[in-house]
Amino acid sequence: MRIYLDCCCLQRPFDDKSQPRIAVEAEAVLVILALCETEQLILISSDALLFEIDCIPDQDRKDDVLEILKLAKEPVELTQEIEILARRLEVSGIKPLDALHLASASVSKIDYFCTCDDKFLKKAINFEDLNIKVVSPTELVMELDI
Numbered sequence: 001m002r003i004y005l006d007c008c009c010l011q012r013p014f015d016d017k018s019q020p021r022i023a024v025e026a027e028a029v030l031v032i033l034a035l036c037e038t039e040q041l042i043l044i045s046s047d048a049l050l051f052e053i054d055c056i057p058d059q060d061r062k063d064d065v066l067e068i069l070k071l072a073k074e075p076v077e078l079t080q081e082i083e084i085l086a087r088r089l090e091v092s093g094i095k096p097l098d099a100l101h102l103a104s105a106s107v108s109k110i111d112y113f114c115t116c117d118d119k120f121l122k123k124a125i126n127f128e129d130l131n132i133k134v135v136s137p138t139e140l141v142m143e144l145d146i
Contacts, residue, residue: 001040001041001042001111001112001144002041002042002044002074002108002109002110002111002112003032003036003041003042003043003044003110003111003112003113003114003140004043004044004046004049004101004104004105004108004110004112004113004114004132005029005032005043005114005137006049006098006101006113006114006115006116006117006120007049007052007053007056007065007101008115008116008117009025009029009114009115009116009137010029010049010053010065010068010069011056011061011065012025012026012029012116012137013026013029013030013033013068014061014064014065024138025116025136025137025138028136028137028138028140028141029137031141032114032137032140032141033068033071035144036071037071041144042073042074043069043071043072043073044072044073044074044075044076044105044108044110045069045072045074045075045076046075046076046077046078046100046101046104046105046108047075047076047077047078047104048078048097048100048101048104049069049101049104050069051097052097052101053065053066053069074108076104076105076107076108078100078104079107081107082100082103082104082107083103085099085102085103085106085107085129086099086100086102086103087099088129089102089103089124089127092123092126092127093123094120094123094124094127095120098115098117098120098124101113102124102127102130102134105132106130106131106132107131109131109132110132111132111133112132112133112134112135112140112143113132113133113134113135114134114135114136114137114140115134115136116136116137121134121135121136
């Protein structure tokens with residue numbers, strides 16, 4: 001099963017876990033990453049993801065996220081098809097970089113796209129022309145039934 005974790009998911013294990021929701025999501029991301037390490041899941045990367053990670057201002061956090069991304073088995077390069085879908089997603093109210101992530105995953109026929117961003121999640125779920133299932137990290141773990 002191929003999965004795409006957006007930048008907020010990849011950073012979740014490094015967030016302050018004093019809030020219960022963040023602690024639960026961080027644990028869910030760690031479970032997902034453990035499944036990627038054992039190749040039970042296939043983590044996918046993209047040009048958009050590398051760009052967003054490069055914008056992380058804290059160098060230690062950036063390095064940690066890049067280390068996680070080394071688990072990715074397949075890179076998705078930006079194509080015209082991805083750009084076209086991303087523009088359609090933007091028109092529906094999704095932020096440009098989020099639209100690129102989602103379009104990269106959809107065009108690449110990823111099974112699950114995972115985000116911790118509630119507003120983005122709601123908008124992405126309501127967009128009908130996607131070839132993927134959009135979920136939070138906790139929803140993904142529950143869907144995997146582990």
